[in-house]
Amino acid sequence: MEKESKTTRKTTAASGKSKLTLLQAVETIVEQARNSSMCTEFMSRCKKEIQLIAKSYGITPQQAILFCITLECGPNHVNHYELPHFLEMSNVKALSFGPDINEMVKMRIMRYCDKSKTAFGVTDTVLSGLRENKAIIRKTLLVDDCIGLFEVLDVWFDLLEEDDISPVEVAEDLVKLYEDNRDTVAFAKQMLDLKLDNKDMLMLSFFCHRLINADDAQIIPRQISDLFDHRSHFRRAINELSQGTHLLMQQGWLEHVCNDGTADTSMFTLTDKAKRELLGELDTNESTMRFSGLMEAENIKPKTMFYPKSMQKQIDELGTFLDTRHFKDIQRRLAANGFRTGFACLFYGGPGTGKTETAYQLARATGRSIMMVDVPQIKSKWVGDSEKNIKALFDRYRMLANRSVLTPILLFNEADAIFGVRKNGAENAVDKMENTIQNIILQEMENLQGIMIATTNLQGNLDSAFDRRFLYKVKFEKPDAAVRCSIWQEMVSGLSDSDAMALARAFELSGGQIENVARKDTINRILHGDRIDHLAILMDYCRHESLDKATSRQPMGFK
Numbered sequence: 001m002e003k004e005s006k007t008t009r010k011t012t013a014a015s016g017k018s019k020l021t022l023l024q025a026v027e028t029i030v031e032q033a034r035n036s037s038m039c040t041e042f043m044s045r046c047k048k049e050i051q052l053i054a055k056s057y058g059i060t061p062q063q064a065i066l067f068c069i070t071l072e073c074g075p076n077h078v079n080h081y082e083l084p085h086f087l088e089m090s091n092v093k094a095l096s097f098g099p100d101i102n103e104m105v106k107m108r109i110m111r112y113c114d115k116s117k118t119a120f121g122v123t124d125t126v127l128s129g130l131r132e133n134k135a136i137i138r139k140t141l142l143v144d145d146c147i148g149l150f151e152v153l154d155v156w157f158d159l160l161e162e163d164d165i166s167p168v169e170v171a172e173d174l175v176k177l178y179e180d181n182r183d184t185v186a187f188a189k190q191m192l193d194l195k196l197d198n199k200d201m202l203m204l205s206f207f208c209h210r211l212i213n214a215d216d217a218q219i220i221p222r223q224i225s226d227l228f229d230h231r232s233h234f235r236r237a238i239n240e241l242s243q244g245t246h247l248l249m250q251q252g253w254l255e256h257v258c259n260d261g262t263a264d265t266s267m268f269t270l271t272d273k274a275k276r277e278l279l280g281e282l283d284t285n286e287s288t289m290r291f292s293g294l295m296e297a298e299n300i301k302p303k304t305m306f307y308p309k310s311m312q313k314q315i316d317e318l319g320t321f322l323d324t325r326h327f328k329d330i331q332r333r334l335a336a337n338g339f340r341t342g343f344a345c346l347f348y349g350g351p352g353t354g355k356t357e358t359a360y361q362l363a364r365a366t367g368r369s370i371m372m373v374d375v376p377q378i379k380s381k382w383v384g385d386s387e388k389n390i391k392a393l394f395d396r397y398r399m400l401a402n403r404s405v406l407t408p409i410l411l412f413n414e415a416d417a418i419f420g421v422r423k424n425g426a427e428n429a430v431d432k433m434e435n436t437i438q439n440i441i442l443q444e445m446e447n448l449q450g451i452m453i454a455t456t457n458l459q460g461n462l463d464s465a466f467d468r469r470f471l472y473k474v475k476f477e478k479p480d481a482a483v484r485c486s487i488w489q490e491m492v493s494g495l496s497d498s499d500a501m502a503l504a505r506a507f508e509l510s511g512g513q514i515e516n517v518a519r520k521d522t523i524n525r526i527l528h529g530d531r532i533d534h535l536a537i538l539m540d541y542c543r544h545e546s547l548d549k550a551t552s553r554q555p556m557g558f559k
Helices: 022-033 040-045 047-057 061-073 082-087 091-106 124-131 146-161 167-181 186-193 198-214 221-227 231-243 272-278 309-322 327-336 355-366 385-403 429-447 464-469 481-491 497-506 511-528 534-545
Strands: 110-112 119-122 254-259 262-270 343-349 370-373 409-412 451-456 472-476
Touching: 022 040, 022 047, 022 061, 022 124, 040 047, 047 061, 061 082, 061 091, 061 119, 082 091, 091 110, 146 167, 146 186, 146 198, 146 221, 167 186, 167 198, 186 198, 186 272, 198 221, 198 262, 198 272, 221 231, 231 262, 262 272, 272 385, 309 327, 309 343, 309 355, 309 472, 343 355, 355 370, 355 409, 355 451, 370 385, 385 429, 429 464, 481 497, 481 511, 497 534, 511 534
Parallel strands: 343 451, 343 472, 370 409, 409 451
Antiparallel strands: 110 119, 254 262
16 A cells, blocks of 8 residues: 555655664664663663664654564564564563554554554555665655556555555545645546545545446445444444435435436445546546537538528627627626626527527537537436436536636527426426426526527427526527528529529428428439429429428419
8 A cells, every 4th residue: 555655755864974774773773672671771772773763754762663673573564462572571561562553553654454453564665765765654656647546546445455454544545645646637636625534535435446447336335344444433334325414425426326216225326426527537427428418619510591680680699799709798797787697598489490500500600619408318217317417417517617718508409398387286206307307407597607598499388487597589480582592592502593582482491491402402413413494393392391281382383
């Protein structure tokens, strides 16, 4: 354990003008101490050597003598009775050595070899330092990355399981390991920022270790018994975990394992929050990532959008305040006036009217990434999981917003699936779950500090409480003939003004429907080349696209 541990404490190997080394001092003390009963004469003869050892390690003269004898009798495994035997003292008198041994164990100069504390030895770190004539108690252990840190944890927890080190030692060395690597390993910094006591730090580290090093996400009581020196402490911790009152549960780092929608109070696991916030650099949180994938702004393909004049004004206004030159300033001014600083926008209207694409293009134009919400993934079939998914979703968004130079956009597509009217007097589990989800989202919208866009085809199905929380509401209508004409010419290359207007007047299609026709036309031209009856072919495609015959106006002169 100690050879991986790491605070170096170097001292001068010589005292005054003397060239005496630490090992030479130890050798002299050992030779003179044998059968001496630690008499005054012995203490006087070895005064210089004892002072060198005591000063180098920051211990008392008597502790320095016991340290040297342990090196001679061990150095790794010495029983208590060996010290008085070496000194030719009674075992009863040697009982007074106990506090000195305890103190050197606390200082990490020595370590107990078992939980019964009947044997002890000098740590490997101290022995290694002696060979270099250095009084090293803890070495600094710098790792390259988070993976390297977990490799160290793997070794330490194996030693703990084999009783080669004590829980107290592991806990202290963990704190030191995290302190030494906090500037380079995010996990180390985050663990220290939690400000847990050593025993809770040890337990949380163990859960993370089991997930990363053993792919073991479900921990049973027996597995954590090695984390405790006393059986009573272990039983108390298990009771708190089973009852859900343990500090790590209250803070949201651990939870009961959920089997078929029911919590198993005899098994414990890391929460999605813990995986996301503590282990994010190792990308372990697949359950969260599957419904919170990030679409980078540079990966969004540019597309020309056409809107009626009244809607164009609203979209332009949204683009202006999302622009990096204005967004932060607007937030600051809102906060100064006591208003909420989050921006929640609702895009509502029929399918194919450009709601989702508008969100994409706003993100691309303002350089913002999009965190897309996959609603079906959130609405888990197991009662209880959906609520956790929603909380995890907003936690994830906050983390991304805090880490991003530009605030990303949280996009709920087809939001009516979870933003619907809440059910009064809900009694069955599904209705209660959906009401709970909606209450969570409403609260998150109140506290929103970023950007949220929701799209829906059925604005009338939204609960009024959601409606009030959207700062901007943009109604997307099917384009008029002039806009449809522009879309036709944008989508179909080489289409004349007159043909585009003929199509626009003949068929009241949405932008999405026109795009479908344009794709079919492109495939046809690839297979058969350009044809003289191109307009007639497009008309035919439009008729098939118009499932609702009411949207089609049969033009004069065409059959």
